[in-house]
Amino acid sequence: EAQVTQNPRYLITVTGKKLTVTCSQNMNHEYMSWYRQDPGLGLRQIYYSMNVEVTDKGDVPEGYKVSRKEKRNFPLILESPSPNQTSLYFCASSTLTGLAYEQYFGPGTRLTVT
Amino acid sequence: AQTVTQSQPEMSVQEAETVTLSCTYDTSESDYYLFWYKQPPSRQMILVIRQEAYKQQNATENRFSVNFQKAAKSFSLKISDSQLGDAAMYFCAYSDSTLGRLYFGRGTQLTVWP
Numbered sequence: 276e277a278q279v280t281q282n283p284r285y286l287i288t289v290t291g292k293k294l295t296v297t298c299s300q301n302m303n304h305e306y307m308s309w310y311r312q313d314p315g316l317g318l319r320q321i322y323y324s325m326n327v328e329v330t331d332k333g334d335v336p337e338g339y340k341v342s343r344k345e346k347r348n349f350p351l352i353l354e355s356p357s358p359n360q361t362s363l364y365f366c367a368s369s370t371l372t373g374l375a376y377e378q379y380f381g382p383g384t385r386l387t388v389t
Numbered sequence: 390a391q392t393v394t395q396s397q398p399e400m401s402v403q404e405a406e407t408v409t410l411s412c413t414y415d416t417s418e419s420d421y422y423l424f425w426y427k428q429p430p431s432r433q434m435i436l437v438i439r440q441e442a443y444k445q446q447n448a449t450e451n452r453f454s455v456n457f458q459k460a461a462k463s464f465s466l467k468i469s470d471s472q473l474g475d476a477a478m479y480f481c482a483y484s485d486s487t488l489g490r491l492y493f494g495r496g497t498q499l500t501v502w503p
Contacts, residue, residue, distance in 0.1 A: 308491070317393075317480060317493040318434075333490065365434060367491075377424075378491060380434035 277302045279381035281366050287387045288356055296351045296384050298366030306369040307349035308333070308378065309341065311362040318365065324349055325371070356388040391416050393483050395494035402471045403502050409456075410466045410497045412481030418442075422484040423457065423464045428496075429477040437479070440464065468499075476501040 279300045288294055300307065308323035310333075320333030324343040338360055340352040349368075353360060363385055367378040392415045402408035414423070425437040440448045440457050447455050452472075456465045468475055481494040 310491075310493075315495060317495040318482075318491075319493070320490060323490060363432065367434075377436060377439060383432045383434075 277379070279366055279368050279379050281364075281381040281384050283384060284382060285385045287389065289389055290357055291355050294353050294356060294386075296353075296364060296366075296386070298349045298351065298381060299347050300349075300366075300368040300379070301347065302368060302370070302379065303346065304368035304379075305346070305371045306378075307343065308367045308369075309339070309349070309351050310365045310367065311335065311360075312365065312383075313362050321351070321364075356386075358388050360386065361388045362386060391483050391485065391492045393481055393492050393494040395479075395481055395497050397497045398495070399498045399500070401500040401502060402468070404471055404473060406471055407467060407469045408471055408499065410468075410479055410481075410499070412464045412466070412494055414462050414464065414481070414483045414492075416462065416483065416485075418485060420486045422486060423455075424482040424484065424491075425453070425455070425464075425466045426480045426482060426493075427475075427477045428480065429474075434480075438466065471501050473501050473503060475499060 282297045305326050309321040310318040312318045319335045322341040324330045366381040369378040394413045421442045423440045427435045427437045438450045452469045454467045478496045483492045
């Protein structure tokens with residue numbers, strides 16, 4: 276089954292404790308991206324990657340890091356989480372050919388930073 | 390940055406009736422993609438319909454259709470024969486064909502009354 280998986284689905288942590296949210300896709304997509312969703316703000320893009328070893332900032336990259344060492348994985352790293360990073364996070368992937376830019380979303384990760 | 394505006398934070402419709410959700414966007418590009426995503430209470434992001442800017446014909450997917458007005462930069466979603474399962478948050482989104490980024494509106498919460 277074609278899918279984007281995220282782990283963990285729920286996470287409660289404390290300020291300053293480094294964490295990683297993993298994202299993996301099995302569709303051989305070139306493009307992957309991270310978004311955060313906050314009430315009343317819709318989804319905002321954090322980082323995206325057009326291919327392995329190619330990443331770029333989205334609209335709200337501050338406080339986040341990403342890496343793309345393998346085509347299927349695109350982890351999101353919070354080096355020192357703060358309460359304003361409490362949010363719902365989505366990973367998405369897309370092919371860059373054919374029906375381009377139709378992004379497939381993971382199930383979301385609910386992060387709470389206390 | 391591109392902007393996507395959904396001017397209706399909430400809408401409601403009676404079951405079996407028709408409802409239209411509004412979306413406007415701002416861009417200087419001539420080639421781009423527009424999407425409507427549905428987010429039910431499960432939080433999963435589900436693609437409802439997509440429109441390529443170079444296509445003049447409005448996209449249709451079963452009970453869902455769009456009214457794409459390129460000159461007016463308007464992209465409304467019409468849901469016909471509304472069903473209880475259509476109740477969800479609906480997001481309009483814009484994708485630049487060169488960058489592959491996705492910009493979201495703030496969403497419209499649709500309630501369907503029996």
